[in-house]
Amino acid sequence: MSSLIRENDVRSGPDRYISEPGITADIGRFLSDYRHPVIVTGTHSWQAFTGYATNVPDYPVFRYDGSATKRNAKELAGAISEEQADAIVAIGAGKLSDTAKNIAELLNIDLIMVPTLAATCAAYSPLSVNYDEEHRYESALLHHRNSNLVLVDAALISTGPRRYLIGGIGDTLAKWYESRPVFERSDDLSTFDELSLRSARLIREILLSESEDALRSLDAGKVDTHLRRVVDAIIGLSGTVGGFGGTKARASGAHSVHDALTVLPATSGVVHGLKVAYGIMVQLVAEGKTDEARDLIPFYERVGLPHSLTFINVNPQDTQGIHDVAKHAVGAGAAFDQAVPGITAEDVVRAIRRVEELQ
Template sequence: MTKQLIVRGAPQEYELKTKAWESLAFHLERRKINNVLIIHGKDSWEAVKPHFPKLSISQNFHYYGGQCTDKAAEDFASLCINKEFDGIIAVGGGKVADLAKFTAYKAQLPIIILPTLAATCAAYTPLSVIYDEKDVMVRYDIFPKATDLVLIDPEIILHSPKELMVAGIGDTLAKWYEASAILSQLDTLPIEVQVAQFAAKKCHDILLQESIAALEAMENKKINQSFIDVVETNILLAGMVGGFGDEYGRTAGAHSIHDAMTVLPDSHEQLHGNKVAYGILVQLMIENKQPKIMSLLPFYHQLDLPTSLSDLQLELTESDYQAVAERACAPEETIHLMKEHITPALIIEKMKGLEKFTTD
């Protein structure tokens, strides 16, 4: 197996501390940024707006629009040119970060991210997942430049919706299972890939050991070390897996199943990480690793992660199964990095097998 291996290890600067956002003006001044576009979410922005620091520079605030699409990035890039912005700040979750990074790449501007959630590693990684206007995942684009700065205030994330942290745990747990499916085929691991493997295993171990305590911190609105560890696992460690492993460590079966499920309009109501968590179980079925599924089920049940289509409020027809399976088997999908020969028929068999395995 010979795949691309370019290291994109980290943002240029990354800081996690209470009241980290208050240093934003300092970081902008260091970068000579004086006229910024601030792209933000909707509900998250209403929640964190009182915490956004007062800046003495020119600011232009815009709601991101709900999705990361080619058109949205083009529109925002044009706005950057027309308004002569010299920097972009993203305040929100994964899709906000992805759209801001995509816009920054098109406009060739520095990008600063202030995450309001720990639901994905989007704040850390130099790539964006692109959707079409119907919310169907199209592709992901990798950029040749890292994010300039990530500022994480754990107090902000502590007060975010707990279900989004749970979804982030589901998304990040996939790092170990997807990386393992790829790396198990290699006789020799380059040093870069060894770093990715280490990060993926740490994702698995920390989440299984500390997620319950981290979620208790969110319920109690009081930070503990487990909460910090899980936040950094979902953002930093998860980003390191693909950052150091590139195509050897980014995604395999679980994310391909997620991507494929976006062809079902009813799936758009479900969080990204929940669909990835379900995809982990489908991938393990494909690998015939039912004992691993059994070992994961108690953890899934504790966190209320989905173990079946019914848990995702989905009821698939035969044509739905076929559409998902064919999309999962598209030539560009990373499910083909697994050692098994993947066909639509196999995916349908394993998805139906998972339903029987987890609901009997």
Template sequence: MENTLIVRAAPQEFICGPGCWNELEHHLERRGISSALVVRGGRSWEAAEHYFPDFKRIEIQFYRYGGECTYAERDAIASEATKLGLQSIIAVGGGKVSDTAKAAAALLRIPVIILPTLAATCSAWSSLSVMYDEAGTMVDFEVFPHSNALVLLDPRVILDSPPELLVAGIGDTLAKWYEADAIISHLPSPPEEIALAHYAARRCRDNLMIHSADALGAQREGELNDAFVRVVETNILTAGLVGGFGEDYGRTAGAHSVHDALTILPQSHRLLHGSKVAYGVLVQLVLEGKREEIGRLLPFYQEIGLPASLQDMGLGGLTRDDRFRVAAHAVLPGASIHRMPGTFDTVKVADAMEELESLISALRAGETVTASR
């Protein structure tokens, strides 16, 4: 943990509402910005392009994101912005597009504006980037001293996104509570910043447990409703507040260590970030001895389509050696699992992964689960 707690609570400005992208040029002019490089994805851009406004006074150039948030891609974006003499970077896309654009803007020390097309992570809100290598294995994360200049969240754009990506966002955001609580609940007297992170994390869980099914129903019908907007804002805004106020105390713990470890398996790269994190939540709960909580969560997972086991993720064929390789990566020095109380090693994590498979099978067969087995 850092000795000095630095609050990075929010972007400089955040606006959520249908049609808010139309005000982008106005907001750039308010900031004295006359040019920008728009970093866009592929499929996400095809869905969102008709929402992107025309510009009359601001110079806009476009850059096609290469597909992975790597240091090489960061440098390529920074080089393009420098070559063209542009004053800012606008990210239009999902979490990896946002993270790459934030990293490039931080390198150049210019403003970054985020227009999310997905609600799968809190990347649009946070002032950090998770970095990967070309193969899709997570290698590092960078925390920046500047907040995102502006986030424009149009829920109509998210409504047009694939529902499975919203489900993944729900999985990633649900983890905010279980990871933050594992760390914060053991502090004898949390400072106010951390208490606010704890509150935001609990609100993430409560909002999602109450509203997720209705939100996904609204998305299937193509209709905006309160539940949909609330879940989208929870995945981006409320989730971002957890790490923003809590720093390492509110960021990641066991669930994300398991996610990061799964990325060493090439067959896991097709899986969405939030799906692997949702599975990691359950592994973490096994490690904490909270098996009854797994029983309470499983119906929610099943209702919205989150994976609860390796089998659910199509990884049921992993050998014990495979699980040990994943477990060894999850407990590397510096892994976020070590923010939790207790000592965690390869054997404990591998055993927890194995126990979870049996536990989920038992729960689905209707067996009763107690706090310890």
């Protein structure tokens, strides 16, 4: 990361954020200022977009390999530079968005985001989460600039698999639970920190009140206010928490558990946000807030979020695997101690075991 960029800089968001059903059906009208735009997408994302859009632009299309590795971003940057591109149109979900941000940074060109899922705030934030070749969490890089435009089309997003919206609910709910303990211990909250905390609280209120209706709307094929509010909370409002609050608000216990779970191959097929949602439970118990964790279980069950190891493909009898997860959750670079200062791997193991007892 450049010395000119600091982790606690206020990064309010992309230059433009437009949320409107149908907005991406004719995306070309937003690209008239560019001479050589290219599209970066994935196989499933491109199928979803071309099956939805009424006017697919005739631009060069580059497909990422799904790995969200810095290696793949460098490969694509090399190929795209030969096109003399002046803008990247990133069509896809979280890993695609993170890869596109890496490419735009390498080439220093504009970036337009078109999320096809509401699973994370990746399309909004200036961060790229990178994984290694074994699909394990590696790093989260903060980029020099934000995206130029984010086009959020709830009608396009509604064509995606249901489990990703559920995962988005889990990932976004963590904004409140991860930032709250960090802000509560701070004796020097800035006005932007306060705004971040209020965004996180609003997110929690929206998700607890709207998620069930949004999922019912999704199942019924309706793109209504409930679905749009949840989509914008996941993609847009979620990004403001870390954007205004910096490192205090970006991640703590729940994401540390998620990152640690990636060391277990059995969890590789589990949606990101589901692992984060499970991490919320572990973090709350580690904080000593077992009753609060228990109170979340009815909501978790109604929307399909995990509160047990089995749900995320981990055998509760896999003692070694659980200890490996606990060790990584508090290891070098982990942020669990921002939520629970001084936490140890043994503390995490006890929290995981306690969460199992809440069933």
